[in-house]
Amino acid sequence: MNIRTDHLPFPMPKRPHSTVKKWRHLSLLHWKINPVCLTPYIPDGLEIDTYEENAYVSILRFMMVGVRPRLAFSVPGVSTFPEFNIRTYVKHGDKTGVFFITLDAQSRGTCLYAPYAYGLPYKYAKGRLYVDGSTYSWKSKRVERAEELIGSCTGAGQSMIAKSGSLEEFLFERYCLYTLHKNRLSIAYTHHNPWAFRKANVITNTLAEPYNFGIIDVLQPDFVHMSDGVVVHTYSIEDVAT
Numbered sequence: 001m002n003i004r005t006d007h008l009p010f011p012m013p014k015r016p017h018s019t020v021k022k023w024r025h026l027s028l029l030h031w032k033i034n035p036v037c038l039t040p041y042i043p044d045g046l047e048i049d050t051y052e053e054n055a056y057v058s059i060l061r062f063m064m065v066g067v068r069p070r071l072a073f074s075v076p077g078v079s080t081f082p083e084f085n086i087r088t089y090v091k092h093g094d095k096t097g098v099f100f101i102t103l104d105a106q107s108r109g110t111c112l113y114a115p116y117a118y119g120l121p122y123k124y125a126k127g128r129l130y131v132d133g134s135t136y137s138w139k140s141k142r143v144e145r146a147e148e149l150i151g152s153c154t155g156a157g158q159s160m161i162a163k164s165g166s167l168e169e170f171l172f173e174r175y176c177l178y179t180l181h182k183n184r185l186s187i188a189y190t191h192h193n194p195w196a197f198r199k200a201n202v203i204t205n206t207l208a209e210p211y212n213f214g215i216i217d218v219l220q221p222d223f224v225h226m227s228d229g230v231v232v233h234t235y236s237i238e239d240v241a242t
Contacts, residue, residue: 119181
């Protein structure tokens with residue numbers, strides 16, 4: 001599948017991408033927070049990115065579909081699984097991206113491979129994602145410490161693309177992730193078309209053990225969005241130039 005390049009804020013690497021996947025049926029819950037509360041989570045070399053002086057933390061719940069190496073086929077029962085992650089928004093120089101506080105997936109292969117290859121803090125969790133028209137419901141429970149996320153949301157309004165300078169552009173249009181890999185600040189580029197999304201409303205939301213982000217009400221996000229998803233080409237990791 002060909003993916004547009006005219007919307008990218010910076011070019012993708014000249015080498016071929018390494019993996020192909022789909023992110024499908026996403027629920028995105030966002031809280032605005034004081035940037036100071038994020039400082040303990042952000043590695044040296046990264047700057048917390050803000051929108052109108054607020055930092056943001058987002059919970060994403062979605063299906064990872066058809067994950068495969070670029071020249072291989074996806075494997076039924078292995079390549080598709082539910083994922084839940086908590087991310088925030090950072091930058092290095094002029095490249096804005098995301099930084100993951102934690103990631104949970106019902107894929108033992110991913111939970112073994114991603115920390116080794118990318119330094120991403122994946123944990124194994126059993127989860128379910130249900131799609132009923134414009135309502136997405138989810139349930140995830142981490143096996144290791146029984147941390148649990150249960151909730152649902154329903155779409156409101158028409159699908160849209162983020163306007164330049166909007167909060168949605170800040171939250172959605174990110175084309176790289178940063179991570180600490182073998183104690184080195186590293187970057188992995190993610191290439192996909194612009195996000196199409198809808199605003200949404202939370203029906204239920206429980207997070208058993210919230211992180212210390214200074215959020216007043218972890219059960220009620222400031223903003224909620226839903227998206228059918230995108231096809232993603234991911235590139236192998238590389239050290240951040242210093």
